[in-house]
Amino acid sequence: MNKSPLTINPLTSPLLTDLYQFTMMETYLQTGMDKTAVFEFFTRALPKYRGFLIAAGLDSVLSFLENLHFTAEEIDYLRQTGRFSKKLLDYLASFRFNGDVYALPEGTVCFAGEPLIRVEAPIPVAQFVESRLMNFMHFETSIASKAARCCLAAGGKILIDFGLRRAHGAEAGTLAARAAYICGFTGTATVLAQTLYGIPIFGTMAHSYIEAVGDEEEAFVNFARTNPNNVTFLIDTYDTLKGAQHAVQAANRMTKEGIRTDAVRLDSGDFLSLSKAVREILDQNGLPDIKIVASGNLDEHMIQTLVASRAPIDAFGVGTKLDTSEDAPYMECAYKLMEYDGKPKLKKSSGKATLPGRKQIMRSFRDGKMVKDLVTLEGDAQEGTPLIKKVMADGRRLAPTVDLAALAAYTKSQLQALPENLRQLSEASSYPVEFSPALLHLREKAEQLIGE
Amino acid sequence: MNKSPLTINPLTSPLLTDLYQFTMMETYLQTGMDKTAVFEFFTRALPKYRGFLIAAGLDSVLSFLENLHFTAEEIDYLRQTGRFSKKLLDYLASFRFNGDVYALPEGTVCFAGEPLIRVEAPIPVAQFVESRLMNFMHFETSIASKAARCCLAAGGKILIDFGLRRAHGAEAGTLAARAAYICGFTGTATVLAQTLYGIPIFGTMAHSYIEAVGDEEEAFVNFARTNPNNVTFLIDTYDTLKGAQHAVQAANRMTKEGIRTDAVRLDSGDFLSLSKAVREILDQNGLPDIKIVASGNLDEHMIQTLVASRAPIDAFGVGTKLDTSEDAPYMECAYKLMEYDGKPKLKKSSGKATLPGRKQIMRSFRDGKMVKDLVTLEGDAQEGTPLIKKVMADGRRLAPTVDLAALAAYTKSQLQALPENLRQLSEASSYPVEFSPALLHLREKAEQLIGE
Structure with missing residues (x-):
């Protein structure tokens, strides 16, 4: 098992993931759990020296999702580990990402608690993509946010x-x-x-x-x-x-x-x-x-x-x-289950509790500057401009890859809309991100569903 | 030029380098500079929270050097940029790493000022490998050093x-x-x-x-x-x-x-x-x-x-x-020219001055614990155990890739030989690294050669 066989591409291989993605998939398959799961990627808190983030990584994620499949050699490798059932190995032969994706466009200013990507797919699929999706989003958003600070400076x-x-x-x-x-x-x-x-x-x-x-x-x-x-x-x-x-x-x-x-x-x-x-x-x-x-x-x-x-x-x-995003080489971020089979889901782990449901961000502006974000449920009528857009349906992009020069122009317009206090680098300034009554109500409902 | 053509492998492509490697190569070729250059990779200073480093990355570097070549598509890409001469493009068609490499074995404890790798090759070759060599050595040594601290803890x-x-x-x-x-x-x-x-x-x-x-x-x-x-x-x-x-x-x-x-x-x-x-x-x-x-x-x-x-x-x-080596996501390290065409070389840049020559590290032990390192010139007879070994000749490894379990055992023995103060994590402890009279004398000589 030493050295990569030729047909395994370390950048695109689905083996670039955590083992638990396969063990959970085994259970989902064997127990017939295949209903739609909704996951969201978000940051729990901004790094100490960041007053805002610039969302980045979406294009990498969409390419990953579009190309996701197992080669015969990769399936053979998994077979040889002796860990997995024939049912799982057979399933992997036709495994594709067949879900929908909603996201903030790359280059969008965002904050803690706001979803950058939402994935909706059968749970064995939506779960499986977690590791690489986070790997891209976490790194690219970290560097974009650092780069934006350099540009402001x-x-x-x-x-x-x-x-x-x-x-x-x-x-x-x-x-x-x-x-x-x-x-x-x-x-x-x-x-x-x-x-x-x-x-x-x-x-x-x-x-x-x-x-x-x-x-x-x-x-x-x-x-x-x-x-x-x-x-x-x-x-x-x-x-x-x-x-x-x-x-x-x-x-x-x-x-x-x-x-x-x-x-x-x-x-x-x-x-x-x-x-x-x-x-x-x-x-x-x-x-x-x-x-x-x-x-x-x-x-x-x-x-x-x-x-x-x-x-x-x-x-x-x-x-x-x-x-290296030297002063903030990592961010507290997560890809968490928000809904399964139509039911809102959350975790209550100490310091890591989540808000359930499919979310939308409504941003309010005054004189061309952003002044407030409201995180609410998709479909909840609220003031402001909705930021999250559908970008993939049934595993296919809804629009071609954005030209990078156009993307740079978009990011520039985002930075121009930053409130003045967030353009300062000296320390992290706050920006009002509120959570809607509808969202907090859904949390109560989800907690009741846990039914302890 | 959008999206990677199929035959360009982003992990092994020689295009994964800095542009200046090609512009310098152009000058070296056009002006007939092809004598042997000696470069060394070393850290200038330990990160604040590191009392020692564990050398790592050598296997990646040797694989990179062994496989280094340009595909027809890569040369074609360079041609299309319009930046380079036909002479350079022709040279690249048969470009290989044909030099010698000396190094600390992976897993060896080391300190600031000590070379981890020495490359000896014609200057267009020895210079070209800088970017990826540093990319591997810097990252892998950073993570190995952090991991060693976790193991001690x-x-x-x-x-x-x-x-x-x-x-x-x-x-x-x-x-x-x-x-x-x-x-x-x-x-x-x-x-x-x-x-x-x-x-x-x-x-x-x-x-x-x-x-x-x-x-x-x-x-x-x-x-x-x-x-x-x-x-x-x-x-x-x-x-x-x-x-x-x-x-x-x-x-x-x-x-x-x-x-x-x-x-x-x-x-x-x-x-x-x-x-x-x-x-x-x-x-x-x-x-x-x-x-x-x-x-x-x-x-x-x-x-x-x-x-x-x-x-x-x-x-x-x-x-x-x-x-992410969170508390030290980067190290002050460099790959610097030590000798060209038999003459010692150095830079005098403020805060970044170098010591010239081909170096060896002599480590002294007492009761199984390391007590002192002396950095001197290769061939200078001094007490202690020499740490730097020849690992590649004419572009070929002198030994096969080390089995990882054996490598782990070697690193374990290295950690056991650490002096007690370096096993503590609370703050960086010092360890005596001395520089020999022969080395300091060569620096004087090199400074005279600059002749200012």
């Missing part, structure tokens, strides 16, 4: 994702690039994110390149000649200010050869003082069009400080702290 | 990885299961981790299952009858102590049917008082062999407290905080 300056090397694995790297892009980042350093999603890519040189060449000016010139359409010089390998002088000399030589120098990059030291000094060197040498890029341990707080201090930095490379 | 009690749903993507989920297993975890809930790595898997039921059935005792009985070799009852859906009573009734009924109940699981509430109360209920009902499993927001600190308080818990499910 940057005040319109260019942001680039540099995080692949310290993202948690391959998929985290590419999904983080996508989450950042839909929240306003201009692009990423990760080539595969362009291949997969069409996201613009950026990048030029590492310190190792400068060191290997030895002479900094020669390194810059050689690079520009061989990458004439993409010229940014990394200037902090030895001494940032001398590096800026070398960049000036290289840029002037390149101008004579018809090659334009776009930018210099700082990757260490005090960005405020260095960017001012470098700007001065560039300007004094008649190179006002060369931009300054800063990277290295940046997050929304450092960006905000630099922008507020009027550091002459034109673009920020944000890596590790974005791709 | 658990004092021999069983630990199971439950983290897939909040791991950062698919690969993070399976690699975390592996990192935990090699550090002493008994298994994981993630089925694919067994498929890929042969790791034992565990899991039975979710709260949703109990809720869907409605009656807790009936839910337990139905589950046991349909999964007779894997019986653990989740007892906190409504009320943990009533759940324990229902588990007793179900277990007694199952005994008559010849089905053994293995355990009950607590997933919320105060684990110390609840585990004692549940233990008492089980014992008073003549079921002393039924074990108690606890899960939910656990980390090494909570485990240590529960173990110290003699909570009658037999096994812990550790999820989110393990798979």
